[in-house]
Amino acid sequence: MRYLDEFSDPDLAGKLVDQIHAVTTQPWAMMEVCGGQTHSIIRHGIDQLLPEGVEMIHGPGCPVCVTPLEIIDKALAIAEQPGVIFCSFGDMLRVPGSGKDLFSIKSAGGDVRVVYSPLDALTLARENPDKQVVFFGIGFETTAPANAMTVYQAKRLGIENFSLLVSHVLVPPAVAAIMESPTCRVQAFLAAGHVCSVMGTAEYPPLAERYGVPIVVTGFEPLDILEGIRRTVIQLEEGRHELENAYPRAVVAEGNPAAMAMLRDVFEVTDRTWRGIGMIPESGWRLSERYARFDAEERFSVTDIHTDESALCRSGEVLQGLIKPHECAAFGKECTPRNPLGATMVSSEGACAAYFTYRRLELVES
Incomplete structure (x- = not known):
């Protein structure tokens, strides 16, 4: 196939479902380990086309959603300081902290700017x-190379x-943590193609x-996901547990050597x-000693900030796949995209936002 819309072909999708x-x-x-995949699954109703008993568990694959409250x-705290231009991608501006968000800082006179690349922030400097x-560098292995390059420059x-x-957080340690949880129900994973396009597949076997x-x-289009599910179910039915690459147009086993070299540096x-x-443990990155002087936490002395999560928001259980978003009592009531309690309702890749946007608002009695 040559064009993106061909990956949504209903006839081919029907054959894969069959x-x-x-x-x-x-x-x-x-479990799909990517918020983009979650949105595609819910938007296209892929989970509703599957055989009864085949369940998609939504994992912690949204980078905005897994950014801890204390980092927010x-x-x-940094954005409020005089003489600071605080730069971020737009999806972080409405993520609630303990009492406010970056939009609140901006409306109160803080110099908070939306940029489209970390290099834009370097130009501002x-x-x-x-x-x-200051640039707010969040995300999985996908966004880390550009941030690394900016610090290098x-x-x-x-x-x-x-x-x-x-x-920055890393996917493979999260997969291990999910599997080692006493409440784990996951029997297979759909791995995120964009992460593997950077890091390759060596960590997964x-x-x-x-x-x-x-x-x-x-991948992320409907046919990508259905093909991934098809391959996964075949492995499960045959009692196999192997790595398969169902996204070869973007992923090669060795990944992107130049990007990985920049990350290691x-x-x-x-x-x-x-x-x-x-x-x-060992599930994220920090600046290496060679670049430590560019660490905003140290530069602005905010390393001792520690905060507690909201007791009302159950986004942690959503991120672990323990509940679906609409099983949270606050979903669609106290918590909406306009007034979010947690990042899973704010982010364009958040599971709660997907359920709200595509009208999965209530539990359906079987």
Whole structure:
């Protein structure tokens, strides 16, 4: 296929659905580990086309959603300081902190700016040498190379009024944490194709072997996801647990060597807290010693900020796949996209936002 709309072809989708039904003999529960995949599944009703008992569990695959509350509060504390230009992608501006969000800071006179690339923030630093420019660097392995390149360029060009607030997380340790949870129901994973396009697939076969789960690298269009599900169900039915690449047009086993080299230079692996989940050992990146002077947490002395999650918001359970969004009592009531309690309702990749947008508002009695 040559064009994107061909990956939504209803006739081909119907054939894949028929094949999934034909090979399924028992219930299975699989997790997609990407918020983009979650939105595609809900938008196109893919989960409703599957055989009875085949369940899609929505995982912690939204980078905005897993950014911990204390990092949001650190961002707010930095953005409020005079002489700071705080830069972020737009989806972070409405994520609630303990009492406000970045939009509130901006409306109160803070210099908060939406940028479309971290390099835009570096340009602002060059143009405003009397200001401290901070970029909010969040996300999985997909967005990390561009952020790493920006810090690399800041050091190379001697731009000392630029810094990075880092909240990068890694997918494979999260898969391990999910499988080791005593409440885990996941029997297979659809791995995020964009992450694997950067990092390759080498980390996944050991996970498949250790936990006895199939892992299928999958894209984001309806046919991509259905093909991933088809391959996953076949493995489950045959009792296999292997890595398969169902997204070869974007993913190769070795990944992107140049991007990985940049990541190894600028970042080092560290323990990370995931919002609603808790600390996962060696599940994130921080700036390496060579680039430590560009660390915004240290530069603005916000390392000691610690906050507690909302007791009303159950986004942590949503992110772990323990409940569906509409099983939260606050969903669609106290918590809406206009007045969100948590990041899963704010982000364009959040599961709660997907359920609200595509009208999955109530539990359906069977």
